[in-house]
Amino acid sequence: MPQAVPKRISVVDVERCVGCQCCVFACARRIGVGGTADARIDVRSAGGMRKGFVVIVCRACPDPPCARVCPTDALTPRAGGGVIFRDAACIGCGNCREACPFGAVLWDNEQRKPMICVYCGVCASFCPYEVLAYEETKEDDDAPVRHAG
């Protein structure tokens, strides 16, 4: 049986984002809670709402800097891009948060550990305006340009 191609979240048209944050709440709901504290995705205004929004979510880099700076291998590269997080190995040093230029390593202030996207796509399925897409990664995807968020 062929192995499933890994998937990722792509911000395909941030200009259509209305800032409803339905994706944020959807991400928290994935683990069975309401609110925003547990979300691995964030939506912020682009400097006042008149300028629209930015969506901050792991783009599943082919060569992820967060994994490179992890001293305990709690974060390891995933085949096809992105990372896999092993909570037990994490010492909460915060290097990964510093390394991600998008700010997509969100932080759990209680556990003092990163909150890492698991590429499940629930956020995209609750985006009412097709800002987000859940799509397959490509092997040679070394310059994905559509992360406009």
Added chain:
Amino acid sequence: MPRSDMPADRFGRVLHVDLAKRRFEIRDRRDLFRESLGGAGAAIRLLEENGGLSAEPQDPGNPIVFAVGPLVGLYPMASKTVAMFVSPHNGRLGESHAGGRSAVSIRMAGYAAVVLTGASSTPVYLVIHDHGVEFRDASALWGLENSYTVGRVMREREPGSGARSILRIGRAGEVGVTYACVITETYRHFGRLGLGAVFGGKKLKGIVIVGRGRVPVADPKRYRAHYDLVFQAATRSKAMRKYHDLGTPINVLPLHELSALPTRNLREGSFEGAEAISGEAMAKRFLGRRLACAHCPVACVHLAALRTRHPHEPYFFSTAMLGYDYEPMYALGSMLGVADPEAMLRLMDEVEIQGLDAMSTGVVLAWGTEAVENGLVSLGELDGTALSWGDADAYRAAIRKIVERPTDLYRAMARGVAYAASVYGGEGFALAFGGNEMPGYHTGPGGYLTFLTGSRHSHLDSAGYGIDQSALGEGELPPPEEMIRQLFREEAWRQVLASLVVCFFARGIYTPDVVCEALAIADEGLFTDESSLRRIGQDALARKQRFNEVKGYDLTESNMPERIFETRTPWGKLDRGYMRTALIAASELWGHVDEPREHADTSSG
């Protein structure tokens, strides 16, 4: 600072802030929120408990309550914040609801309500987070000419982008224009009844609320399944599509066609410029972006992109993004005879810059224009600004003068149309009900009875304009007593929605069954059924009406400006007999409303 040991994720923490002493306290009021749900029901109780019944609007002690509901952060379209205070505009219950991000931010910061008392001696703004409050000096922000700048400075100075709400006032609130608003997220407002002036009186320039929180549920599977149901209804229903596509301005053309669009101070009910300022035309020409309140997929907020050429530099342009909605378009468009949508947008921009309520401002200016025509006020009293229908430049200048108040006339106009007419005359065309300037619905008796009997004199209280319009199909209005019963029932149910802080646009989705299931999921101890919900709604309404009675409102002495009887509605001329009978019926019904249940004050902390 004292804090309660109550976990932040349980709904019912109330943050009390004393602006005079610059202290705060967090109290566990799960008792109060259990009984009242939250929102409007909780706010009226907190207003009573914190001195609202005896406070005068200008008292430093006039409390401000912000309350949210148990579904906030859990369910979509439950993202309104209810504000209550003693209104400086009509001296009665001040109640105003705003969308935006404040409700989610308040809950995510761990609170069910925020109560502000006392007045600061120097300008201040607050930063509210899960540990309480920080008091920030706002003396440099006080007196800034443009409310947009205030928002920008607070946004840039404070952390929490994406997880916060920024409330602020403009000059109008600082100087105490009684219909000054509080602006939130630039495009939403606590618009009506003068919350901005209460902020100003407390030297409170703004509030930043920041928080990321978790709302646990006992049964995640059941929660997800029910959430999906509500979400699907929100994204697929026709009713929501209407707000999503064109926004509230979709109402302009139908109301114009019905002769229900107040025009030139309601001398007419239809407007030759309706086409030009219709939701359809605005979308075609100006729509530049749409926005949503937090956790609402509908995105009814529509922004116009307005390009302005610099007067002296031919290749220099600026582009403003201006929010437009039906009510400001009626008040600053048809009501003033302004048919040029660009000019109308510039008036809306000026109202925003000053931090005024657009509806009251438009009605005040419409009265002023007619007062000039009738010789009740002179050009001198108007400080040389000759108001005339459609003259947007004059109106724009007058909006600034309402805030600057260079003459006695502007000082009077800064207190609303009822007051201005009591001084200068023209009561017959001063279009206020219960001291609040009219909304844009000249639909018939139902609409006006809502303005008169509604506990906050808002069209949204009991939506009689909806009964007027739907009855047109049947060709017959309900008899006055029945009309009042329908309005009462609607207003009582809307207290339930306003206590959950569900947006009224979503009222068709949040049926009693949906609400009961959502509440059971939010808190398994909060089992309820439709009749209990309705009792909670009636209790909230009774408390609000009692509050108004204490403040001296007598339904049977309601003032109805002559103008509403002169201009034909879709039902022909309003029938005085119908209105009188209905008001007597309302007065009797209100008198028979059960006294609100008392509850023990078990506050701790």
